Amino acid sequence: MNAPLSSHGLSTGSETDTPVWVFGYGSLIYKVDFPYLERRPAHISGWHRRFWQGSHDHRGTPEAPGRVVTLVAEAGAVCVGMAYHVRPDVFAHLDHREKNGYVRVETALHFDDGSASEGLVYIAAEDNEAYLGPDTEEAIARHIARACGPSGPNRDYLIGLADALRQLGADDPHVYAIERHLLALT
Known part of the structure; x- marks a missing residue:
């Protein structure tokens, strides 16, 4: 996949084997x-996590x-997740894993200790073919309840993410509301 970077041009380090930070906000x-090489809780600013991307492959x-x-x-949003310091050869795997509409974008990462670094994040914009867009959290939960793919039931993805966010102490009303609706269905 030829994943574009932002205009700032942060290198994936492939020319120099320099490690790069990657921010995960979903299953990552x-x-x-x-x-x-290292894993650290982090957040990025200006972004909300939303269950608006379709998954045709996982x-x-x-x-x-x-x-x-x-x-x-x-504006003003904060997305909590996990940052990974990786060697450039990991991008072959990550680009394959995130192939269904995601591209790499440069972002500023903020760590829990107050430090910061430039890094990359995979984002699926609304102009990709797999984008499903917004819906009510109840409708999203019903959709997730019936979906299943090669990586397993969609509900496992939601439950795994909600549990991981709780472990990070993250407040994510969107994810937790969808989880509540899903659990009410079963």
Whole structure:
């Protein structure tokens, strides 16, 4: 995948083998299937996590996509997640894992100790083919309840994310409301 970077041009380090920070805000928080040098809780500003991206390859199928998170820009918003310091060779795996509409974008990462660094985040913008867009949290929960793909039931993705966010002490009303609606269905 030829994933574009922002105009700032942060390198993935492939020319120099320099490690790069990657920010995870969805399954990258709790499903770490790649090597990393360091892992730290972090947040990015100006973005909200939303279950507005379709998943045709992991939590759904092309005929019945699941719903996974992407980021939506909003002034003043803060998105809590996990940052990983990785070597550039990890991007081959991550680009494949995040192939369903996501591109790498440069962002400023803020760590819990008050320090900051430039890094990369995968975002699926509304102009990608798998984008499903907004809906009510109840409707999103019903969608998630019936979706399943090669990586398993979509509900496992939601529950795993909600649990991981609680462990980070993150307040995410969108995710927790969808989880409440999903649990009420079962």
